[in-house]
Amino acid sequence: MLTIQNLVKSYGNGPRAVDGLSLTVEAGDIYGFIGHNGAGKTTTLKCISGILPFDEGEIFVDGIDIRKDPMAAKRIMRYIPDNPDLYTFLTGTGYLNFLCDIYGIDETTRRERIAKYAQLFEIESKLGDLVGSYSHGMCQKLALIGALIQQPKLLMLDEPFVGLDPKAAHTLKGIMHELCENGAAIFFSTHVLEVAEKLCNKIAIIKNGRLVASGPMDEVRGDHSLEDLFLELTDA
Amino acid sequence: MSALRILIKLYLNSIFRFPVIRHSKDARERRQAITGVAAIGLIVVTYGGMSALTTFRLLVAGADPATPILLVAALASLFALAMAFAQGSATLSGFADFDTLMGMPVRTSTIVLARFSALYLVEAIYSAAYLLPCGAVYAVLMKPGWLFYPTYLLMTLLLPVAPIVIGSGADLLLSAAFARSKYRKGITSAIKMIFLMGFVAFSYLLPQITNRFVSAPDDAAMRTARIYPPVLWFAEGVTGELSDALLFILGSVAVCILFVWVLNRTFLPLHDRLTAGYHVKNYRLGALKRSGAGRALFLIERKRFFNSTAWVVNTVIGSILIAVLGIAGAAFSGRLMKLIAETPFRGHAAVAITGSLLFCATLSPTTSCAISMEGKELWIAKTLPVSARKWLNAKILMNLLLVGPPLVFSITLFAIFYRELLSPLSIAGICALPVSALLFCTVAGLFVNVRMPRLSWKSDTEVVKQSGAVLVMMLICFALILLTGLSMLLIRSDWVPIAASGVLIGLTAGVYRYLMDRAEQIRRNL
Numbered sequence: 018m019l020t021i022q023n024l025v026k027s028y029g030n031g032p033r034a035v036d037g038l039s040l041t042v043e044a045g046d047i048y049g050f051i052g053h054n055g056a057g058k059t060t061t062l063k064c065i066s067g068i069l070p071f072d073e074g075e076i077f078v079d080g081i082d083i084r085k086d087p088m089a090a091k092r093i094m095r096y097i098p099d100n101p102d103l104y105t106f107l108t109g110t111g112y113l114n115f116l117c118d119i120y121g122i123d124e125t126t127r128r129e130r131i132a133k134y135a136q137l138f139e140i141e142s143k144l145g146d147l148v149g150s151y152s153h154g155m156c157q158k159l160a161l162i163g164a165l166i167q168q169p170k171l172l173m174l175d176e177p178f179v180g181l182d183p184k185a186a187h188t189l190k191g192i193m194h195e196l197c198e199n200g201a202a203i204f205f206s207t208h209v210l211e212v213a214e215k216l217c218n219k220i221a222i223i224k225n226g227r228l229v230a231s232g233p234m235d236e237v238r239g240d241h242s243l244e245d246l247f248l249e250l251t252d253a
Numbered sequence: 254m255s256a257l258r259i260l261i262k263l264y265l266n267s268i269f270r271f272p273v274i275r276h277s278k279d280a281r282e283r284r285q286a287i288t289g290v291a292a293i294g295l296i297v298v299t300y301g302g303m304s305a306l307t308t309f310r311l312l313v314a315g316a317d318p319a320t321p322i323l324l325v326a327a328l329a330s331l332f333a334l335a336m337a338f339a340q341g342s343a344t345l346s347g348f349a350d351f352d353t354l355m356g357m358p359v360r361t362s363t364i365v366l367a368r369f370s371a372l373y374l375v376e377a378i379y380s381a382a383y384l385l386p387c388g389a390v391y392a393v394l395m396k397p398g399w400l401f402y403p404t405y406l407l408m409t410l411l412l413p414v415a416p417i418v419i420g421s422g423a424d425l426l427l428s429a430a431f432a433r434s435k436y437r438k439g440i441t442s443a444i445k446m447i448f449l450m451g452f453v454a455f456s457y458l459l460p461q462i463t464n465r466f467v468s469a470p471d472d473a474a475m476r477t478a479r480i481y482p483p484v485l486w487f488a489e490g491v492t493g494e495l496s497d498a499l500l501f502i503l504g505s506v507a508v509c510i511l512f513v514w515v516l517n518r519t520f521l522p523l524h525d526r527l528t529a530g531y532h533v534k535n536y537r538l539g540a541l542k543r544s545g546a547g548r549a550l551f552l553i554e555r556k557r558f559f560n561s562t563a564w565v566v567n568t569v570i571g572s573i574l575i576a577v578l579g580i581a582g583a584a585f586s587g588r589l590m591k592l593i594a595e596t597p598f599r600g601h602a603a604v605a606i607t608g609s610l611l612f613c614a615t616l617s618p619t620t621s622c623a624i625s626m627e628g629k630e631l632w633i634a635k636t637l638p639v640s641a642r643k644w645l646n647a648k649i650l651m652n653l654l655l656v657g658p659p660l661v662f663s664i665t666l667f668a669i670f671y672r673e674l675l676s677p678l679s680i681a682g683i684c685a686l687p688v689s690a691l692l693f694c695t696v697a698g699l700f701v702n703v704r705m706p707r708l709s710w711k712s713d714t715e716v717v718k719q720s721g722a723v724l725v726m727m728l729i730c731f732a733l734i735l736l737t738g739l740s741m742l743l744i745r746s747d748w749v750p751i752a753a754s755g756v757l758i759g760l761t762a763g764v765y766r767y768l769m770d771r772a773e774q775i776r777r778n779l
Contacts, residue, residue, distance in 0.1 A: 029278060068632050069777075070777045070778060088639075091636060095636070096632075102629035104553065104556075106557055106560035107556060110541070114541050115549050115552075116637075117541070119546050119637050124542075132538055135538070141538065142536050144538060145533035146531065146536070147435075147531050150529075150531065
């Protein structure tokens with residue numbers, strides 16, 4: 018579903034934020050992406066989603082080269098940043114309806130999906146309020162609903178559990194499993210190693226822009242706990 | 254005291270972007286920040302030149318020595334009032350550091366005083382730009398005693414205080430009154446537009462006012478003093494009346510202390526009210542209307558525009574003026590045509606109409622800050638599966654639909670009501686030049702914003718009023734008006750507007766093609 022080959026990204030004349038990163042996310046994977054602050058996780062996610070241009074390498078989403086046909090790639094993937102700044106001048110419904118217009122979702126389907134996910138995240142009564150009045154967690158929920166109503170093949174999330182209340186975090190985990198069972202793939206960054214350990218079937222650890230370990234969770238972790246492995250690899 | 258000093262420095266740095274100029278490693282970002290400061294410098298020099306010329310003209314014409322000072326002080330006060338009304342609330346309650354500061358051992362009074370000081374210092378720069386050249390010309394021509402200099406300097410620094418208090422106080426009250434309304438932005442924008450229209454109308458009357466100050470200085474001074482007495486105290490005070498000087502100084506200080514005290518007492522409840530926002534009770538998801546991607550993008554652009562009071566106030570003025578011009582021109586056509594026919598200016602009617610429409614159509618295109626206004630929300634446009642061309646076209650369409658209809662309406666009125674005075678070719682020029690100038694400014698505004706985007710901002714006022722792209726575009730529009738106006742006046746041919754339109758259409762096509770050819774690259778690199 019997602020193939021990254023030798024990705025290189027620098028900001029200006031600075032050092033490489035991402036340095037020769039390669040990995041593959043397959044359909045049905047819940048792929049965790051962990052690393053210390055400034056390791057290059059967000060930069061990688063932004064390069065995949067088309068927010069940032071990259072210097073070298075190739076990225077394919079479901080076989081589509083995102084440089085050659087970014088529109089086709091964007092139609093099947095969705096990215097949610099760690100601190101989603103949404104259109105504050107719209108109501109929650111207005112924002113979701115705008116996304117449905119962009120993705121060409123018909124009236125009946127959009128209403129059903131918005132109602133379903135708004136109920137799951139317990140935000141339906143707030144959808145008439147302006148996004149500008151939302152808390153961080155509510156913005157996160159709205160951004161997630163916006164991504165889910167499109168039913169993407171590849172969902173990329175940057176620190177998705179930060180700001181979510183425990184119930185919403187639980188709901189999101191359930192939705193992530195459901196999506197992957199239906200053939201989608203999820204690639205997400207997190208600092209919460211316990212969540213990654215329980216939720217992901219595959220994991221990648223990044224340090225100073227370079228991938229230091231990646232693959233199925235059991236293989237990468239071996240006999241260690243994920244925390245021990247992470248500390249060992251990133252302190253080395 | 255140190256907390257106050259630190260906060261004032263912080264706010265001024267945020268407004269003028271000095272840290273970006275000094276420390277940014279991004280050359281483009283640095284260049285933009287420097288352009289912004291340079292543009293402010295240019296505005297200051299322009300104001301200073303205008304003020305010095307007015308003072309010189311009045312004193313040489315033999316006006317009362319206090320008259321030019323009174324006129325310039327009145328203008329500086331009015332400008333400070335307009336600026337404070339336009340952005341006072343944003344500066345006093347809009348900085349995003351409220352939560353951080355309230356969690357620190359910093360007194361509320363310090364925060365209030367720092368924000369007021371930041372607002373004051375910015376206004377004081379413009380005020381000094383008006384008053385210091387006026388004082389210098391006065392000093393050279395009238396040779397006052399030594400006491401004039403410190404008194405003038407002190408009173409110049411105090412002049413903006415009262416207008417700031419009145420303007421920002423009114424803005425705060427207005428924002429608080431409509432804080433919980435869904436249409437608060439629309440209501441406050443409309444009220445500010447009415448105020449701005451008054452301000453623009455006053456600007457148009459300025460030559461008449463200056464003439465009145467020359468012909469009947471006492472009468473004009475008394476009229477001004479009746480509206481706003483502090484300017485009379487200022488003028489009389491700096492020219493020797495000690496009691497007036499004391500009244501002005503003590504009055505300004507008292508007003509400042511009172512405002513800061515009241516603001517300090519009401520700061521927290523006021524902040525609560527301003528940030529409460531609009532909430533719907535018992536909301537139920539209703540029917541959802543479907544639009545195409547292009548229309549959806551345009552609707553977002555339109556909502557973003559009308560949600561920003563500063564953006565609306567800064568740009569809608571051109572459209573309103575065009576409509577007013579057309580309606581007034583049609584309503585008074587009989588009288589105006591008779592007047593023009595009796596004067597030697599009969600041949601200049603087309604130039605006047607074309608020039609007026611050209612000026613209004615290019616006053617302030619929305620596109621010059623349309624990309625900057627995306628701010629931190631730009632990630633949405635970058636990740637959506639819509640072509641960058643559609644995204645850019647939505648921004649172009651916004652300005653064209655804002656200015657185009659009133660422009661076509663007014664052109665039609667002029668063409669109908671003034672057909673006896675105008676040749677078919679001059680009517681074609683009246684149609685072609687303002688429309689082509691509108692197209693050019695719309696596309697050029699977007700081009701300038703692409704080259705000078707300002708995506709990191711705390712208040713939309715920073716983008717709409719202070720960003721480099723907006724200021725550069727103002728200069729481009731000014732140069733366009735000057736060049737076409739001079740060409741029309743110097744080469745007296747009806748073909749000039751047609752030829753100028755051709756050039757503008759060519760330029761527009763070139764810039765538009767550049768934008769469309771590189772649209773994806775432009776959006777990706779922002």
